[in-house]
Amino acid sequence: MSEAPVIDVRGLTKRFGPRTVVDHFDIQVPKGAIYGFLGPNGSGKTTTIRMLCGLLTPDAGEGTCLGFDVRRDAAHIKEQVGYMTQKFSYYEDLSIRENLDFVARMYRLDRRKERVQQALDDLGLADRAKQLAGSLSGGWKQRLALAACLLHDPQLLLLDEPTAGVDPKARRDFWDEIRRLSARGVTVLVSTHYMDEAVQCDFITYIAYGRKLIDGPSTEIPVMVGLETWRVEGPDLAALEMRLKSEPGVEQVARFGAVLHVSGTDKPLLNAAVERLRAQGTHRWTLQVAGLEEAFIYLMAGARDNFAADPKVPT
Amino acid sequence: MSRAAPARKPDGHFFSLRRFGAVLYKEFIQMRRDHITFGMMIGLPLIQLFLFGFAINADPRNLPTLVEIGDNGPLTRAVISGMQQSGYFDFRGQVAGTAAGEEALRRGVANFVVVIPQNFERDVVRGRSPQVLIAADASDPSAVGGAAAALSGIVNVAIRETLIGPLAQPSAAPPFSVVVHREYNPEGKTSTNIVPGLLAIILSMTMVMITAVAIVKESERGTMEMLIATPVRPLEVMLGKILPYVFVGYVQTGVFLVAASVVFHVPFDGSWLAFFWGFNLFIVVNLALGFLISTAARNQMQAMQLSFFTILPSILLSGFMFPFGGMPGWAQFIGQGVPATHFLRVIRAVMLKGGDVPDVAFECGALVLILIVISGIALLRYRQTLD
Numbered sequence: 001m002s003e004a005p006v007i008d009v010r011g012l013t014k015r016f017g018p019r020t021v022v023d024h025f026d027i028q029v030p031k032g033a034i035y036g037f038l039g040p041n042g043s044g045k046t047t048t049i050r051m052l053c054g055l056l057t058p059d060a061g062e063g064t065c066l067g068f069d070v071r072r073d074a075a076h077i078k079e080q081v082g083y084m085t086q087k088f089s090y091y092e093d094l095s096i097r098e099n100l101d102f103v104a105r106m107y108r109l110d111r112r113k114e115r116v117q118q119a120l121d122d123l124g125l126a127d128r129a130k131q132l133a134g135s136l137s138g139g140w141k142q143r144l145a146l147a148a149c150l151l152h153d154p155q156l157l158l159l160d161e162p163t164a165g166v167d168p169k170a171r172r173d174f175w176d177e178i179r180r181l182s183a184r185g186v187t188v189l190v191s192t193h194y195m196d197e198a199v200q201c202d203f204i205t206y207i208a209y210g211r212k213l214i215d216g217p218s219t220e221i222p223v224m225v226g227l228e229t230w231r232v233e234g235p236d237l238a239a240l241e242m243r244l245k246s247e248p249g250v251e252q253v254a255r256f257g258a259v260l261h262v263s264g265t266d267k268p269l270l271n272a273a274v275e276r277l278r279a280q281g282t283h284r285w286t287l288q289v290a291g292l293e294e295a296f297i298y299l300m301a302g303a304r305d306n307f308a309a310d311p312k313v314p315t
Numbered sequence: 316m317s318r319a320a321p322a323r324k325p326d327g328h329f330f331s332l333r334r335f336g337a338v339l340y341k342e343f344i345q346m347r348r349d350h351i352t353f354g355m356m357i358g359l360p361l362i363q364l365f366l367f368g369f370a371i372n373a374d375p376r377n378l379p380t381l382v383e384i385g386d387n388g389p390l391t392r393a394v395i396s397g398m399q400q401s402g403y404f405d406f407r408g409q410v411a412g413t414a415a416g417e418e419a420l421r422r423g424v425a426n427f428v429v430v431i432p433q434n435f436e437r438d439v440v441r442g443r444s445p446q447v448l449i450a451a452d453a454s455d456p457s458a459v460g461g462a463a464a465a466l467s468g469i470v471n472v473a474i475r476e477t478l479i480g481p482l483a484q485p486s487a488a489p490p491f492s493v494v495v496h497r498e499y500n501p502e503g504k505t506s507t508n509i510v511p512g513l514l515a516i517i518l519s520m521t522m523v524m525i526t527a528v529a530i531v532k533e534s535e536r537g538t539m540e541m542l543i544a545t546p547v548r549p550l551e552v553m554l555g556k557i558l559p560y561v562f563v564g565y566v567q568t569g570v571f572l573v574a575a576s577v578v579f580h581v582p583f584d585g586s587w588l589a590f591f592w593g594f595n596l597f598i599v600v601n602l603a604l605g606f607l608i609s610t611a612a613r614n615q616m617q618a619m620q621l622s623f624f625t626i627l628p629s630i631l632l633s634g635f636m637f638p639f640g641g642m643p644g645w646a647q648f649i650g651q652g653v654p655a656t657h658f659l660r661v662i663r664a665v666m667l668k669g670g671d672v673p674d675v676a677f678e679c680g681a682l683v684l685i686l687i688v689i690s691g692i693a694l695l696r697y698r699q700t701l702d
Contacts, residue, residue, distance in 0.1 A: 078546045089541035106545035
């Protein structure tokens with residue numbers, strides 16, 4: 001990357017009382033990239049995003065966002081960032097047009113009426129512009145929120161679980177839009193729980209207990225995790241699954257429809273276990289390249305719900 | 316694999332004690348978790364009980380009284396000490412002349428001004444039956460009532476104890492008379508007293524509550540997060556949110572003034588400018604109070620409850636319902652901190668007593684002081700970020 005990264009922060013830390021929610025977090029996001037932000041509930045994704053756009057003051061750490069200092073220049077950052085909150089945060093008792101118009105005024109945009117009308121047309125909401133935002137379904141609310149945070153042509157989009165509670169069709173449309181924006185040079189940082197969304201990202205960072213576990217181009221993540229995966233097809237997979245889980249070297253058995261993916265990081269041990277079962281001849285075994293999905297299931301298994309006390313960190 | 320169906324306890328189909336108990340238990344847990352509401356349910360009622368229980372006195376005593384002395388003899392002293400001993404009057408000092416006495420009444424420094432005429436004792440001895448004038452601030456009739464009723468007894472005692480020997484007159488006409496002059500509300504109409512005060516109460520109720528709820532609503536619905544993610548400044552948000560309610564306050568005041576004049580025939584004797592200053596200050600103080608409440612409340616319900624807590628002192632400790640001078644000293648001290656106390660004095664001074672700007676300057680100053688304290692605390696508590 002020749003250009004300076006859009007987000008470049010080091011050592012970002014946030015504490016709420018005795019709890020360290022984000023712990024020395026580093027991230028570099030190149031311009032125009034779609035950066036996936038993954039991790040279990042309560043791992044600090046929302047807190048990190050809020051620190052990046054100036055809603056929270058970091059307790060420690062430094063860096064820049066769009067070239068502005070994240071600690072001192074929150075006001076400048078806000079001018080050029082579109083932030084989509086996890087929960088719908090527009091006025092339910094205002095109409096769609098009124099909401100967009102309000103946001104346009106917040107950013108002091110010129111040609112306001114024109115921009116709002118354009119956004120309504122893009123949304124396909126021009127004929128429902130007078131409808132109250134509160135009466136929209138989840139998918140439409142999400143589209144309204146995206147349109148609202150794009151009104152001021154931001155250089156950077158921060159999306160906090162934008163597709164939670166949205167149907168698959170709307171999700172697909174949403175991601176098409178994100179890729180169009182990325183192609184136009186808009187940088188996107190998006191947090192998500194969905195595997196199929198994670199694979200759409202150019203880069204991925206995985207965080208748990210406020211700390212980064214892994215970070216890199218999405219194609220390299222499986223290699224970095226270092227999993228060996230066997231694909232198994234055949235009858236009575238439930239029984240086989242039970243059996244596999246007690247074998248040494250088998251760290252993860254994941255079911256995808258009529259197929260099992262059996263993975264482990266200790267290759268000789270895993271392969272020995274597989275050979276023993278393979279000798280029975282009941283199932284078809286194929287060694288395959290571990291994908292992102294296995295990698296994530298593996299990462300998530302290691303760090304469940306982060307609202308529970310962190311067993312590794314003494315408080 | 317077969318799993319055994321969970322065994323259900325044989326309990327009533329129509330009313331299950333277990334389910335009922337579970338709901339009850341859950342409700343108590345939720346009640347305990349909501350600290351602010353819990354505090355309001357237990358703590359505030361206790362505070363209010365003690366505060367108002369001890370402070371409120373429907374038969375007020377120790378009302379501030381000034382005296383204009385034209386003669387200083389034993390009879391004068393006997394009358395004054397008799398009044399003092401009755402417990403109703405608390406002599407705070409002397410006034411130099413009629414004008415000074417009137418000003419003291421208009422500004423609310425004293426409830427009564429007692430005027431002992433010149434040559435009072437000589438006229439008594441000569442049997443000319445002079446008049447002792449008691450000018451009373453009847454803009455609050457209940458403050459004057461009890462004290463005035465006690466006067467004739469006080470005078471009789473003073474006569475009996477002082478005019479002895481040859482001066483003792485058998486039973487003929489009393490040696491002097493006491494005339495109570497009810498200023499500002501000669502008919503002693505309650506509505507004349509209550510109606511101006513109601514503006515203070517109505518404004519407090521709506522202004523504080525509406526502001527508190529309007530601000531809390533933003534954070535409760537999550538729209539505050541969107542709002543502060545935009546370049547908007549906190550001051551723009553605050554002013555923008557508060558000004559519409561200033562307008563509401565103006566409308567309320569306008570409606571009130573028309574109704575007071577047309578329906579209740581309450582006079583408006585004083586200066587509009589003094590009124591204008593007072594009510595604008597009062598509206599702003601209430602909005603600041605609402606803002607302060609919004610920084611403490613986590614949801615709209617708590618904001619409502621906390622606002623309501625501020626209403627009771629406005630009604631009970633401000634002098635609206637019970638005479639301010641009749642409360643014990645500590646309650647008056649607390650009452651001084653209630654914005655409605657000062658606005659009440661402003662509005663009564665202006666509407667009933669013909670007050671002008673200088674007459675309300677002190678009370679307006681007090682409102683400014685309260686405003687500074689409240690907004691200072693509120694701004695310290697207000698967070699620009701979500702921290």
